[in-house]
Amino acid sequence: MRLPVPLVLSAILSTAFASAPSVAQVAAAETAPNAADDIRDLAPMVVKGVQPGPGLWKVSRDGHVMWVLGLVAPLPRDMEWRSTEVEQAIAASGAVLQAPMWSVHSDVGVLKGLTLVPAALRARRNPDGAELRDLLPAGLHRRWQLQKDRYLGWELGIERWRPMFAAEKLERKAMERLRLDGKVIGPVIEAATTGAGLEQTPVEIKTTLEAPRELLKQFNRAEIDDVACLSRTVSRLENDVPMLAARANAWAIGDIEALRRLPHDSLRWSCLSELLESDLGRTLGYAGMEARMRDTWLAAAQEALAEHPVSFAMLPMGQVLAEDGYLAALERRGFEVTAPGANEDGSTADATTQPVGAAEEPQAHGRSE
Template sequence: MNRTACRTLNRRRLHRAMAVALLVLAGAAPVFGQNAPPPGATAPAPSQVTNLEGVTVSGIQPGPGLWKVSKGDHVMWVLGTLSPLPEHMQWKTDEVEQTIADSQEVLGPPSVALKPKTNFFGKLFLLPSLIGARKNPDGQRLQQVVPAAEYARWQVLKQQYIGSDRSVEDWRPIFAAVELYDKAIKRSGLSSSGGVKDTVRELAKKHGVKVSTARYTMMIDEPRAAVKTFKASPMDDLECFGRTLDTVEHDLGRITARANAWATGDLEALRGLPMNDQREACIAAVTEAGFAKQLGFSDIQQKAQAIWLGAAEQALNTNTQTFAMLPMEEVLSAKGLIAQLKAKGYQVEAPDGSE
């Protein structure tokens, strides 16, 4: 294995094992359960699972339009991103490309990164300790760590979306949930990324516009010790596991409707569909664990958002025009980052002209 391959493998395993829930604020991690069943409701038996899966749109689609944030003659055009999106959609980027070409800066969404504080050889020696980081401590299998009723549901859904692969049975519940969700959305004709962020970066490169990142970087001083602690530590991820089962059983149709609304630019539908996917349980499974607190995984979402907010204000003060990306939830929410800019005195206008 060459040096580049080793570095890539190290980064992928470390990030996947230790930051699967943390990266959700950048849209890079899976979106979990829309809504749990209402109190008192009875979940269908495993043999009676019903999920009204929708049909994804395809072909050339316009996307949701751009939000305008301005102060005086300085403007920031904001694209609300979403995950997942229709896999076979072709995003019509004429308006976006022209806006990027006329801008002095492209600002990416809030993100979180883990950075081992070690040199290349340190990373190379870290690789053996990363093997099996997804697995349950003490060699336990999934059946031993989740309630019997949940495991019965899991078996039905696993057979439907994952198949006969038995390796996932050794994984922690949160990683098993991620694998199931990824397979389910793919089967539904959806893509976790939709290629939107990559397209924006390519357009910025094409027109020579600088791309800025709003990234909160967490330094890990002793990566080997951190991974060892992670592998040996329990996580309270049963709620995350159960809510993901709920999503795959009951909510793929609603997720598809939301993806279609983004693709077709149906702002009314986007406003009417839940954007908060109750990811708190899955994020908390990582951030509230003992190892996470030792590494300083506290208030990371707020820290990343604060970095983005500062970068956005600087861009609005410096540039005549800026193009930015934000998760759609941050665009539409009354407490989101766009609302926070409005509270600071910036003018905000939605694509349909509403404020």
């Protein structure tokens, strides 16, 4: 699920610092490398230059078509997306659905937001001044130190952060160093949508923090297994960096079969789930968020398909490809789903490619007013 930040508390931090509502996933014995050259030696190869990206999935019924783009993150920083197909689809569409998301808002003003800064900073830190070495099992702390030295260097203050916040920063900085932090998709979709005279349609569950200061206090007292989040983050950097690069490369070059073979689990979502399903999350009404977002997107997609001859949507690639994913759910509801390069019967032999913005008659599928 699309989450600009991995944790609900980041919404409070953003409110405090930016004064505006914000949206909300083996013990090491070697010597930790510190130099930038060592990072480059360890980094997997990622594609560069102009790349086509994946094709679009087609969802259709009763002559109406929705083109669906599967999203992958992270993507290569140094690639340029040849996005003509997507731009044509959006130009012919009457609606552009964003990927499903959960957003957190707070109505505090500028002055009140500034007063939350000290409390927000305290929420990021471990209670009672504890450091990560006091909270993590010895083996996990050694592994954390190795990855921290590799990607964060001599950043000592983070040792006093709660594990979930430390994990988020470690992952973000690692992707930057590995050049897997490309902002490839968003600017293209925004420009194409604006060029078509449309606005993107959010598909989100909105929640409002009525008393952010009290929530910060509750968070400091809450029992949340954020050590598990840090453990998963460390394991991903130890074991899954080649997979992340392979997945990013597969998206860039449009290799759908490779994307089918690779996992699409979301580390940030799994970490966020620790908070959502905690006692605090359940008290706030955040439990079951994944199922609620699924239902919200399916309802929005069916409405767009009913109202517009052509529409466009974005989904995490895992939900596009999974046998129990969102597109599979639409198929079970009577819609026809066709993968990129496939005939209507699902086969790929002798497949022909139509102009993406068109169904049977291109002129019949312009944007509905």
